[in-house]
Amino acid sequence: MSDTQGDTRRETAGLLEIQGLKTQFRTRRGVVPAVDDVSVSVGRGEVVGIVGESGCGKSVTSLSLLGLVTHPGKVVGGSALFDGVDLLTLDNKGIRAIRGRDISMIFQEPMTSLNPVYTVGQQVSECLRSHASGVSRKAARASVEEMFEMVGIPEPRARLDAWPHQLSGGLRQRVMIAMALICKPKLLIADEPTTALDVTIEAQILALMKDLRRDTGTAIMLISHNLGVIAETCDRVYVMYAGRVMEEAEVFELFDSPTHPYTRGLLASMPRIGGERGPRKPLYSIRGNVPDMQQLPKGCRFAPRCDFAMARCVESEPPLLDASHATGNPGGKPHLSRCWLAEASGAGGQQ
Amino acid sequence: MGRYIIKKLLISIPVMFGIMLTTFFLLNVIPGDPIALMMKDHISVDVVARVRAQMHLDDPVFIRFFRFLGGALHGDFGISYKLNRPVSYLLATAFPNTLALALSAALVSWIIGIPAGILSAVKRYSLVDNFFMGFSVLGVSMPVFWTGLLFQYIFSLKLHLLPVAGFKGPLYLIMPAIVLGWSSAGTIARLTRSSLLEVMRNDYIRTARAKGLREIAVVVRHALKNSMLPVVTVMALQVSGLLSGAVITESVFGIPGVGRIAVNAIQNRDMPLLQGSVVLTTFLVIIGNLTADIVYSWLDPRIRYGNPEGKK
Ligand SMILES: Nc1ncnc2c1ncn2[C@@H]1O[C@H](COP(=O)(O)OP(=O)(O)O)[C@@H](O)[C@H]1O
Ligand SMILES: [Mg+2]
Numbered sequence: 106m107s108d109t110q111g112d113t114r115r116e117t118a119g120l121l122e123i124q125g126l127k128t129q130f131r132t133r134r135g136v137v138p139a140v141d142d143v144s145v146s147v148g149r150g151e152v153v154g155i156v157g158e159s160g161c162g163k164s165v166t167s168l169s170l171l172g173l174v175t176h177p178g179k180v181v182g183g184s185a186l187f188d189g190v191d192l193l194t195l196d197n198k199g200i201r202a203i204r205g206r207d208i209s210m211i212f213q214e215p216m217t218s219l220n221p222v223y224t225v226g227q228q229v230s231e232c233l234r235s236h237a238s239g240v241s242r243k244a245a246r247a248s249v250e251e252m253f254e255m256v257g258i259p260e261p262r263a264r265l266d267a268w269p270h271q272l273s274g275g276l277r278q279r280v281m282i283a284m285a286l287i288c289k290p291k292l293l294i295a296d297e298p299t300t301a302l303d304v305t306i307e308a309q310i311l312a313l314m315k316d317l318r319r320d321t322g323t324a325i326m327l328i329s330h331n332l333g334v335i336a337e338t339c340d341r342v343y344v345m346y347a348g349r350v351m352e353e354a355e356v357f358e359l360f361d362s363p364t365h366p367y368t369r370g371l372l373a374s375m376p377r378i379g380g381e382r383g384p385r386k387p388l389y390s391i392r393g394n395v396p397d398m399q400q401l402p403k404g405c406r407f408a409p410r411c412d413f414a415m416a417r418c419v420e421s422e423p424p425l426l427d428a429s430h431a432t433g434n435p436g437g438k439p440h441l442s443r444c445w446l447a448e449a450s451g452a453g454g455q456q
Numbered sequence: 457m458g459r460y461i462i463k464k465l466l467i468s469i470p471v472m473f474g475i476m477l478t479t480f481f482l483l484n485v486i487p488g489d490p491i492a493l494m495m496k497d498h499i500s501v502d503v504v505a506r507v508r509a510q511m512h513l514d515d516p517v518f519i520r521f522f523r524f525l526g527g528a529l530h531g532d533f534g535i536s537y538k539l540n541r542p543v544s545y546l547l548a549t550a551f552p553n554t555l556a557l558a559l560s561a562a563l564v565s566w567i568i569g570i571p572a573g574i575l576s577a578v579k580r581y582s583l584v585d586n587f588f589m590g591f592s593v594l595g596v597s598m599p600v601f602w603t604g605l606l607f608q609y610i611f612s613l614k615l616h617l618l619p620v621a622g623f624k625g626p627l628y629l630i631m632p633a634i635v636l637g638w639s640s641a642g643t644i645a646r647l648t649r650s651s652l653l654e655v656m657r658n659d660y661i662r663t664a665r666a667k668g669l670r671e672i673a674v675v676v677r678h679a680l681k682n683s684m685l686p687v688v689t690v691m692a693l694q695v696s697g698l699l700s701g702a703v704i705t706e707s708v709f710g711i712p713g714v715g716r717i718a719v720n721a722i723q724n725r726d727m728p729l730l731q732g733s734v735v736l737t738t739f740l741v742i743i744g745n746l747t748a749d750i751v752y753s754w755l756d757p758r759i760r761y762g763n764p765e766g767k768k
Contacts, residue, residue: 173665197671204668217659221758222681231677232667268757284667 120188120291120324121147121170127182128162128169137398139165139178141348145326147292152318152325154339154356156332156371160395162348163328167294169193171208172200188291206236209285213297215277219269225277226265229253229284236288252283257313275306279313286317293317296328311337332375336360341438344368347396347406350425354440364428364442367391367407405444417445460760464749468742475738476528476731480521483727528735534728538720543732546717551736553623554713557636557705558698560629564637565644566691572641573648573687578675580653589649592642604635604708621710632709636702640694647690651683658682681755688751696744700737 128140140162147153155163168174170185170192185192187208192200209232212218219228229252230245240248246265253261256279269277278298285293295314299307315338318325329335335342335356342359344352344367352365363369370391393410396402402409408418428442508514512523527534533543572588579585611631612620618631655661656679664678665671703715714733721729753760 171666173662201668201670204666206668210666212659212663214659218663220660220664220678220682222756224757231669235667235669235673268761270758271761281663284663 119146119186120149120151121145121326122186123166123170123183124185125183126166126169126180126185126193128165128174128178128180130178132177135399138348138401139398140169142183143345143348143350144183145343145350147324147326149291150318150322150324151341152315152327152339154335154342155326155328155345156335156342157330157345157351158371158395159330160398161345163330163345164296166345167210167296167326167328170294171204171210172197173204173210202236205232205285205290206288207290208292208294209288209290210294210296211278211281211285211298213300215274215281215301218281219277221269224266224268225272225280226250226267229280229287232284233287248287249283252287253280256280256283256286256317257309258283274302275309278302278306278310282310282313282317286321286323289321290323292324292326294326294328297330298327299334300329300331307334314338332371344371347398347401349406349443350441351407351444352428352440352442353425354428355438358438358440364440364447365407365444366411366413366446368442370410413446415445423448460753461746461750464746468746471742472735472738476525476735477521479731479734480524481517483730484517486725524731533732533735536721536726536729538724538726538729543728546729547714547732547736550712550714550717553711554699554702554706554715556629557632557702557711557713558695560633561636561640561698561702561705562691562695564633565639565641565694568637569641569644570648570687572645574652574675574680576645576649577652577656585649588645592645595638595640595642596646598639600635600639600702600704601708603638604632604705607631607635608708621708623709623711628709628711632702632705632711635708636698636705640698643690643694644687647687648683651686652679655679655683684755685752688748688755692744692748692751696737696741699740699744 123143123145126140126143126145127138130137130139143162143166145153145155145166155166157163165174165178168178169180170187172180172192172195174180180193183193187203192203195203219225223231226246226249229249230242233245233248234240234242250261250265253264258264258276258279264272264276264280269280272280282298293314298314299310302310311334314325314327317323325338327335327338339356341355342353343350344359344365346367352359352363352368354363359368360372363372370389373389374391376388391410392412396406396409402419403422404417404419405411405414405422408414411418423443423445425441425443426445426447427439428444428447429440512520515523524534531544533547535541536543536546539546569592572592576585576588608620608631611617619628622628652675656675661674661678664674669677700714700718702713703719705711706713706715707719714736717729718733718737720726721733
């Protein structure tokens with residue numbers, strides 16, 4: 106279990122409280138602990154970011170919540186309280202009632218996330234009609250049109266009968282967002298929603314998500330490997346690495362005073378135009394590669410790539426330590442860091 | 457949609473012409489004199505020469521081809537050398553039998569093959585899956601003449617449930633349809649299974665699940681339609697194949713169909729009959745492919761509206 110179940114966690118009066126989530130893939134080559142003891146909380150109306158290099162377990166974390174991890178993956182531990190109900194213990198019927206209605210998801214690839222053989226109007230209205238029984242086809246159509254308008258799809262009525270292949274990537278992602286919001290969910294999980302889009306469209310989609318959050322109060326869990334996207338949109342951030350949360354902080358604090366060397370590496374490798382490093386200088390990149398999930402190091406999982414690694418780091422893995430003292434911001438939202446340095450420089454961890 | 461079909465129809469005209477040209481010339485170069493086969497040895501050389509002249513067999517091959525083509529356009533394929541009847545009449549008599557056999561066999565294979573494939577995919581690696589896949593391997597690998605004889609032995613000779621052979625009513629159709637249908641049911645089942653499993657890996661299936669749909673709705677509404685594309689192709693090929701004559705089944709069960717006519721025509725060097733059969737077969741294959749195209753475009757809007765890449 107996480108080492109920080111102190112009072113700090115409770116303050117958020119969470120909509121979603123994931124505690125010690127463990128999801129494994131049992132492959133022929135062995136067990137892959139894709140998500141290993143991850144705790145994440147999302148408050149009502151809050152936008153929470155999850156960031157980390159590709160393969161660190163972000164998608165699996167979100168899929169685990171809704172029971173969408175497919176064979177050979179399996180949730181093997183932890184809990185995920187959503188409005189007081191543990192999602193991980195619900196039966197098929199129970200979790201289906203939540204999917205698409207209370208928690209909805211949008212995915213990275215708007216090209217392939219829509220079914221090519223149905224019109225986009227049919228696909229969005231299907232979501233509404235499967236949760237709200239007794240909605241007529243016509244009423245559903247009207248709601249979908251309204252929702253299309255809200256997510257900024259031009260000519261919403263005509264677009265109802267468009268096939269996915271007739272729309273651009275940006276429009277398709279708007280359709281996905283419309284589908285996700287049609288049942289007015291309490292939580293929207295957006296898994297790399299802009300990764301497949303070009304930069305101008307990305308900015309539009311992020312702006313749309315911010316507007317929606319403001320207008321509807323839907324909480325958002327935004328998953329991205331791109332710190333820029335996270336900085337743009339989120340209130341609080343979790344940094345993941347090799348199936349673990351490495352650092353957790355409010356977004357400004359994380360960017361101003363990152364404490365984990367991994368977070369610092371990610372920040373340093375962000376392209377910044379006109380920043381302190383000129384655009385011509387080669388971009389920093391964290392040395393080494395993401396570890397093989399089946400042969401994780403004994404100590405800190407980041408130690409083999411860390412410029413600050415000490416003997417202790419190789420020996421034993423640090424828990425999530427309170428780093429708020431180190432950053433001179435005690436008393437704010439928790440700032441936790443899975444690094445022995447946080448303990449050394451701060452007033453001690455919470456062990 | 458209409459334009460799409462018309463385009464396909466127009467393309468099939470040169471195909472038809474090409475096939476007729478090729479078969480006509482190929483049949484002209486194969487050895488064996490039809491007249492000599494038609495008449496017995498004791499007929500004099502003079503008579504053979506006179507008959508050849510009468511049948512215009514000594515004309516240049518191009519002239520004969522265009523004469524054949526002209527007749528074919530009117531549905532006239534000449535007179536069978538061996539059976540001495542109009543080819544069109546012979547084919548028109550045999551075709552309904554073949555059609556009945558082909559359609560009922562196809563129906564059997566779809567009714568067994570598609571649900572078996574779906575169940576196997578949904579319950580992958582289960583007992584059900586293993587059972588159906590074993591069943592389909594049997595169907596594919598057992599030769600039709602062997603299953604045919606086996607069925608005749610069990611159901612006719614031992615159990616006296618069905619007539620052994622011949623073709624005098626619907627009852628005579630049951631065994632050949634099952635024997636023939638089983639062999640293609642295996643193919644259909646395997647293809648349905650693999651195609652469905654492939655489609656189930658798509659992102660839009662995850663989207664459908666994330667909407668909160670029941671698993672059955674996910675499979676039936678979101679996976680099945682997409683997974684039927686390759687199956688439809690095979691189904692169409694299979695029907696045109698069956699229509700052009702399930703020779704072995706027709707022989708085992710004594711069904712007077714197109715397949716038997718074609719085989720006899722080859723043995724007797726009965727050119728008009730053989731040409732007629734080939735033209736009929738070609739026509740059926742073209743119709744089969746066209747049907748597949750139409751079903752395709754109904755299943756997949758990307759084909760209906762062009763733009764197969766799915767790009768804007
Ligand atoms: N189908 C699978 N089979 C085996 N391992 C998997 C599978 N899907 C994901 N994983 C493992 O889970 C890890 C996390 O994946 P994922 O959550 O998709 O990463 P990301 O952070 O890029 O979203 C991967 O590194 C991989 O090892
Ligand atoms: Mg991912």
